[in-house]
Amino acid sequence: xxxxxxxxxGLTKRYGEFTAVQDFSLAVPKGSIYGFLGPNxxxxxxxxxxxxxxxEPSSGSMTILGAPSALDVREKIGYLPEEKGLYxxxxxxxxxxxFASLKGMNRKAAKARAYELLERYGLAxxxxxxxxxxxxxxxxxxxxxxxxxxSPEFVILDEPFSGLDPVNQQVxxxxxxxxxxxxxxxxxxxxxxAHAERICDRIVLLAQxxxxxxxTIAEAKETMPTRVVLDADVDASALQKLPGVIxxxxxxxxxxxxxxxxxxxxxxxxxxxxxxCFSSGIALRAYDHRPPTLHDVFxxxxxxxAREAKKR
Amino acid sequence: MRNALLVASREYVDxxxxxxxWIGILVLPIILVISVQVPRFLxxxxxxxxxxxxxxxxxxxESVVQKTMDDAYQLQVIEELATxxxxxxxxxxxxxxxxxxxxxxxxxxxMLQEFMNSxxxxxxxxxxxxxLSTALNMMEGLLKEDAPEFEAxxxxxxxVSLPSGVASTLQGRELADALTPWLKGDQTLDGERxxxxxxxxxxxxxxxxxxxxxxxxxVNLADSDLRKKVERSxxxxxxxxxxxxxxxxxxAVREVERASIGLTSLDPRKExxxxxxxxxxxxxxxxxxxxxxxxxxxxxxxxxxxxxxxxEEKSNRxxxxxxxxxxxxxxxxxxxxxxxxIGLTLVTAWILSMLGILWYFGGQGTEITxxxxxxxxxxxxxxxxxxxxxxxxxxxxxxxxAIGSICNTxxxxxxxxxxxxxxxxxxxxxxxxxPKDPNGTLATFLSWVPIYTPFVMMNRAAADPPLRDLIGTxxxxxxxxxxxxxxxxxxxxxxxxxxxxxxxxxxxFRWLRSSS
Numbered sequence: 001x002x003x004x005x006x007x008x009x010g011l012t013k014r015y016g017e018f019t020a021v022q023d024f025s026l027a028v029p030k031g032s033i034y035g036f037l038g039p040n041x042x043x044x045x046x047x048x049x050x051x052x053x054x055x056e057p058s059s060g061s062m063t064i065l066g067a068p069s070a071l072d073v074r075e076k077i078g079y080l081p082e083e084k085g086l087y088x089x090x091x092x093x094x095x096x097x098x099f100a101s102l103k104g105m106n107r108k109a110a111k112a113r114a115y116e117l118l119e120r121y122g123l124a125x126x127x128x129x130x131x132x133x134x135x136x137x138x139x140x141x142x143x144x145x146x147x148x149x150x151s152p153e154f155v156i157l158d159e160p161f162s163g164l165d166p167v168n169q170q171v172x173x174x175x176x177x178x179x180x181x182x183x184x185x186x187x188x189x190x191x192x193x194a195h196a197e198r199i200c201d202r203i204v205l206l207a208q209x210x211x212x213x214x215x216t217i218a219e220a221k222e223t224m225p226t227r228v229v230l231d232a233d234v235d236a237s238a239l240q241k242l243p244g245v246i247x248x249x250x251x252x253x254x255x256x257x258x259x260x261x262x263x264x265x266x267x268x269x270x271x272x273x274x275x276x277c278f279s280s281g282i283a284l285r286a287y288d289h290r291p292p293t294l295h296d297v298f299x300x301x302x303x304x305x306a307r308e309a310k311k312r
Numbered sequence: 313m314r315n316a317l318l319v320a321s322r323e324y325v326d327x328x329x330x331x332x333x334w335i336g337i338l339v340l341p342i343i344l345v346i347s348v349q350v351p352r353f354l355x356x357x358x359x360x361x362x363x364x365x366x367x368x369x370x371x372x373x374e375s376v377v378q379k380t381m382d383d384a385y386q387l388q389v390i391e392e393l394a395t396x397x398x399x400x401x402x403x404x405x406x407x408x409x410x411x412x413x414x415x416x417x418x419x420x421x422x423m424l425q426e427f428m429n430s431x432x433x434x435x436x437x438x439x440x441x442x443x444l445s446t447a448l449n450m451m452e453g454l455l456k457e458d459a460p461e462f463e464a465x466x467x468x469x470x471x472v473s474l475p476s477g478v479a480s481t482l483q484g485r486e487l488a489d490a491l492t493p494w495l496k497g498d499q500t501l502d503g504e505r506x507x508x509x510x511x512x513x514x515x516x517x518x519x520x521x522x523x524x525x526x527x528x529x530x531v532n533l534a535d536s537d538l539r540k541k542v543e544r545s546x547x548x549x550x551x552x553x554x555x556x557x558x559x560x561x562x563x564a565v566r567e568v569e570r571a572s573i574g575l576t577s578l579d580p581r582k583e584x585x586x587x588x589x590x591x592x593x594x595x596x597x598x599x600x601x602x603x604x605x606x607x608x609x610x611x612x613x614x615x616x617x618x619x620x621x622x623x624e625e626k627s628n629r630x631x632x633x634x635x636x637x638x639x640x641x642x643x644x645x646x647x648x649x650x651x652x653x654i655g656l657t658l659v660t661a662w663i664l665s666m667l668g669i670l671w672y673f674g675g676q677g678t679e680i681t682x683x684x685x686x687x688x689x690x691x692x693x694x695x696x697x698x699x700x701x702x703x704x705x706x707x708x709x710x711x712x713x714a715i716g717s718i719c720n721t722x723x724x725x726x727x728x729x730x731x732x733x734x735x736x737x738x739x740x741x742x743x744x745x746x747p748k749d750p751n752g753t754l755a756t757f758l759s760w761v762p763i764y765t766p767f768v769m770m771n772r773a774a775a776d777p778p779l780r781d782l783i784g785t786x787x788x789x790x791x792x793x794x795x796x797x798x799x800x801x802x803x804x805x806x807x808x809x810x811x812x813x814x815x816x817x818x819x820x821f822r823w824l825r826s827s828s
Contacts, residue, residue, distance in 0.1 A: 052636045054809060071639060079636040085628025089326060102318055102637040147633065 005185035011060035035200035036189040043209040075104035078152035088132040100149035157188035197294040207302040224292040231259030231286040244268025315638040319646025341665035362511040369518040380545035614655035615712040622716030640805040704766030714800035717807035739767030750775030762792035
């Protein structure tokens, strides 16, 4: 048995002239929480659909839990699609039990499991309500629970946080962590970097159908040049002369310029810069060296791509 | 297969819970009851007694019209009495209800009508024997215990006298003008018909036998019963006078006029001695129309359910979760089977309620119902119905499913449903004609068009269509079904995940060809 829950080899999907996903390879280790990041229209959903064998790839191959197609092992996979929707007339428990039974659970066990999950995640009072009577956040929770009710080994979540309030986003994180602690592998896509940063072991970044980064969060941050923010009565040219400085830009906070943002070369150390400032007689009002957030990394890596209007 | 059945059972349960399903089940029997009861009710109650004024300047004809009206009323009483007797009188031991197989085509009402036409003296005899009261006296003791009191029918036409203040010497327009407030309903009658409206004014001129014309004044031009009745009675009298003038015996003339030849419809396919075309034969001939109508409504109704919930799944994006659990084929098969179950439930409920209604309104005991059932249920109509329902359902359901899969909203689906409905109207438009020439060119041609086969062959079912048509069209229908399932399956598989505009036909064609 392989150590990977999912291996993709050169997955490509074309729609006529348009290439949605190009030559995408990925290996998701068992038991990991993998974040799947990328701007809108990057091809995340298409990739996930190929992984689930809902759409067939134009070329490439994959192994999922040891099988060539997700349909062969579908009872071990849980899936939450990007756009959420349920049968309006069904009851909350019935919805969860139905999807669990489609995944191979017997009906009695599925019903018991539905009640158990609803209780655990605070929806016990709504178990017998119809979906149409639930709030959007609640029905989304039901859908999440429906996708994991059969205790899958591998969970694929497409934008699980979208449309949830902060409290429920926490609950969602909790669900993901619970699943991981029970040994499941989790692959989820998101726009919200904070979630990815908090819960992912590894991330893969997709832009315009191509993979542009794959690794741990620490590795992702290393791709960013070191940044220092300082405030002093000097102009940019004086700072530009200091050793190790690549670029100097005005640091803007709330629309006002508050000092300078300095990008340092990879081998330069921020502490050196501080010393240089003192020795050059620059009077500092503020000095801030903070590690980049995943948000910064995301904007840095895909910023230009994401802004460009894309035609599908 | 397990998954398809799971999908099917969810579809079944979910749809069986909808209001639409229950309305569907109830609507048909309700319509049936209404269509039986309302005309009966209307006939009894809706048309008020028509009051008319007859001004006879010729002085000779008023009594003639009066007698015609009285006779007509007595006939009404006799008919009502006959119905009352058949419903509430105990049948002597050993008497059987008339056997439908031996009642000639046209029915019991037709028989009675014919009898009255050739025996007008029945009314006279009835009156001479003492009329209604004598008849009721005779029936006493023979009635069932729970029989209600006999209610004499209302008169259809009632002559009233001129309102006070209107002179009977007025003529033509002047007379009409004087009575206009009553004719228009601005004023109501007084006297014994107080509060009622005047329906018509009939004025017979003095020289009616010469140049003069009878004038019929009325605001309501649609109801011409009174007019016709008066016209016929006056004509009869005028002819009688004419016979007398020429020295002919009017009694003899009347007898001559009553002479008629008998005409029997015979069917060469029937056994010797039983060739006469009976009422049962007629019912049998036309019963398939009812079944075609059932078939059409049932198929339309459940196929539309399929369309709706496919669009629901698509627009709610439930489809993606489903497809990560089941294959598109399993989903499609499940939906088709689940809704087929709904359809069969619907049809079974209809048939059972039909039988219930027949039994309830059969009234005269179970025998006539059993006979009707024999006619309707015999001769393979029901098995044919079942077979054509299933085959027709799968054909249309797969088309509707494919349409549902490529549309995101019900509105979008209307574009496809419009032409579809036009195509589907054909069997409804032809169903009344096909029994008249069940093995003719039109019927045969339409039978071989697979989308019409279920309806048209059902239409022809009672007319023993040639074996070649029977087997050939069914085989063609089955083949078409398989082809259509395959075709629609491909459209479904690709369409169901698509968002945005529905595809163009060219694109659809590409989906069919592509292997993915």
